[in-house]
Amino acid sequence: MALRVGIIGGGQLARMMIAPAVELGVDVRVLAEQDGMSAGLAASAVGDYRDLDTVLRFARDVDVVTFDHEHVPQDVLRGLVDAGVQVHPGPDALAVAQDKLRMRAALADLGMPQPDWAGVADAAALDDFIAAHGGRAVVKTPRGGYDGKGVRVVDSASDAADWLDALEPGGQLLAEELVDFTRELAQQVARRPSGDLVVYPVVETVQRDGVCAEAIAPAPHAAGRLADVAGDIGEAIAVGLGVTGMLAVELFETSDERLLVNELAMRPHNSGHWTQDGAITSQFEQHLRAVLDLPLGDTALRAPWAVMVNILGGPETDSLSDRLPAALHAHPSAKVHTYGKDPRPGRKVGHVNVAGDELDAVCYEARAAAAFFLD
Numbered sequence: 001m002a003l004r005v006g007i008i009g010g011g012q013l014a015r016m017m018i019a020p021a022v023e024l025g026v027d028v029r030v031l032a033e034q035d036g037m038s039a040g041l042a043a044s045a046v047g048d049y050r051d052l053d054t055v056l057r058f059a060r061d062v063d064v065v066t067f068d069h070e071h072v073p074q075d076v077l078r079g080l081v082d083a084g085v086q087v088h089p090g091p092d093a094l095a096v097a098q099d100k101l102r103m104r105a106a107l108a109d110l111g112m113p114q115p116d117w118a119g120v121a122d123a124a125a126l127d128d129f130i131a132a133h134g135g136r137a138v139v140k141t142p143r144g145g146y147d148g149k150g151v152r153v154v155d156s157a158s159d160a161a162d163w164l165d166a167l168e169p170g171g172q173l174l175a176e177e178l179v180d181f182t183r184e185l186a187q188q189v190a191r192r193p194s195g196d197l198v199v200y201p202v203v204e205t206v207q208r209d210g211v212c213a214e215a216i217a218p219a220p221h222a223a224g225r226l227a228d229v230a231g232d233i234g235e236a237i238a239v240g241l242g243v244t245g246m247l248a249v250e251l252f253e254t255s256d257e258r259l260l261v262n263e264l265a266m267r268p269h270n271s272g273h274w275t276q277d278g279a280i281t282s283q284f285e286q287h288l289r290a291v292l293d294l295p296l297g298d299t300a301l302r303a304p305w306a307v308m309v310n311i312l313g314g315p316e317t318d319s320l321s322d323r324l325p326a327a328l329h330a331h332p333s334a335k336v337h338t339y340g341k342d343p344r345p346g347r348k349v350g351h352v353n354v355a356g357d358e359l360d361a362v363c364y365e366a367r368a369a370a371a372f373f374l375d
Contacts (some may be wrong), residue, residue, distance in 0.1 A: 001028040003292055006059050008049050010037030012339040012348070013268045013284075016276070020214050020285035024100040026292070028327025030068075031058045038339045039068070052079040059085045066245060066291045067267055070097045071144075086195065088244040088291035089266045096241055097266045100174045101142045107261055110240040112233060114261045115179050115252070119172035123157035123164055130156060131177040139163065140174040151210060153178060179260060181252035186271035187234035190249045190286045193293045197238060198286070200279065200299045202230040205250070205271050206370045208312075211346065212270045214366075215308040217278055217301060220359065222294050229259055237264065245285040248272060270310070270348070274300075277335040277353040278306025303355040311350040314343025316375045320350060327372035334369035347375075 003026045007014040010032025018041055021028040029044040031054075037043065047054040049072050056079065059065050064086040077091035088310065089097075096106045104117045121125040130137045139160045141150035154160050164171055185206060188200040204219035205212050218227070234249045248269030250262040272283035281289075281297025289296055314320055320338045327336060331354075338350035350373065354366040 004062040004064075005288060005291065006031065006062035006065045007039070007042075007068055008055065008058075008065060008072055009033070009195070010039040010043055010046075010047065011068045012038040012341070014039035014068040015041065015339060016268070016337070017284045017288060020282060021288055024285065024288060024294075027061055029058070031055065032277060038341055040340070044270065050076060052076045055080060056083055056085075058081075063211040064088055064291050066287070067094075070094055072268060074098075087140065088240065090244065093241050093243045093266055097264050099142050100140055100263075101172060102184055103264055107237070110236060112237060112261050113259060116177040118175050120175045121164075121170075121172045123161070123168065123174070126154075126157040126164070126173070126175055130154065133177045136178045138176040138178050139203075140176065142172070142174055149210070164228065179252045179262075180255065181217075181260075182255050183253050184262070185222070185230060185251040185253055186215065186269070187230045187249045187251060188269065188272045188275070188283060188295055188299075189231075189234040189238045189243075189249070190245070190283075190290045190299075191238045191243055191247065192290045192296060193244050196296055197235060198296045198299050199231040199234055200275065200283075201301060202251075203225050203271055208217045209346065211310070211312060213310050213312065215271045215274050216359070216363070217306045217308075219275045226253070226259070228256065233259060233261065237261075246272070246283050251314065254374055270351075273337070273351050274306040274308040274355075276337065276354040278302055301355070304357050306353065307357045307359075307362045307366040309352045309366040310348055310371050311338075311373045312348060312353065313345050313375075314347070314349040316343065320373055323373050327369050330372065331365050331369035333365055336369065341342055343352075 007030045015038045028042045030039045030042045032043040045058050077118050082110035096103050165221045184205045187202050191197040203217040203327050206214040238247045246268050248265040252260045268283045275282045335353040339347045352366050352370045354362045356362040
């Protein structure tokens, strides 16, 4: 009988696990939030991932449960474990990814380099933090934020007054120093339950309006010490937090070549989409291997450079499918991945990967191919 993986969440990350699962002979089943989601090709159930009974019914005939996102409540995760279901990553690791205050505390316990931070419960505490950090700071909601949502740069507590007013008793916001970084990097790591671990080349990411727009692998001018430090940080976090599956560590590089941990994701991540066509083992195949405790794949690049460009928003007058023939004709080296999602401003609806020998040429091909899908 084929190995069976249950994925909670029907988004594009689950969708992109389908093809490598077929190649591995793995049976993928998806619990989608609603009909018509990106991973509908493999959706075997539609239901509320916040309801334990629904999730237990979904999980009863799979070998392992994993995730398209980190939002499954802790009581559901622990209910799965109590019922004897293999869950990867596990509840303790996911708890760190689900709450940014908990993440900062866990990283501090591991001795990881990160921005100065504090939990703030009222305007006075936030204003004190801002004053102690040059008159500006970053404020984040501890839960639920992604792609720039739940993040603000503030000059005073009044800029986050609505968030402070909405805090529940005992609640806090996360205040962080505003880091003067030179670029953003991302480090992918895969770890299996038996402890084996592999590290991907560190990549440079380009953010626009808080959303990852491009990823360049490997990060230019990062060979040697910088790449080694990024890999060491990723490995230490994966081991220290007991992560199983894919881990993405988003990093700031500062002007004095320090690396600071910005965010964590315990699943395949946008900054690793380049691996589909640029690495020997894609992050999606690697995640399946890891959660099933199968031997991990080679993380080396297939070519000297690989670039991923997101398709953000998409066409307003027609569909991505209508634009596809022209894009493929003009850029035959480009690999176009679409998510089956309706376009809307700022929404990730697909991405383009290109790999090759010359970075400038690879960047041009990826950007030009992606431009065919934008108005």
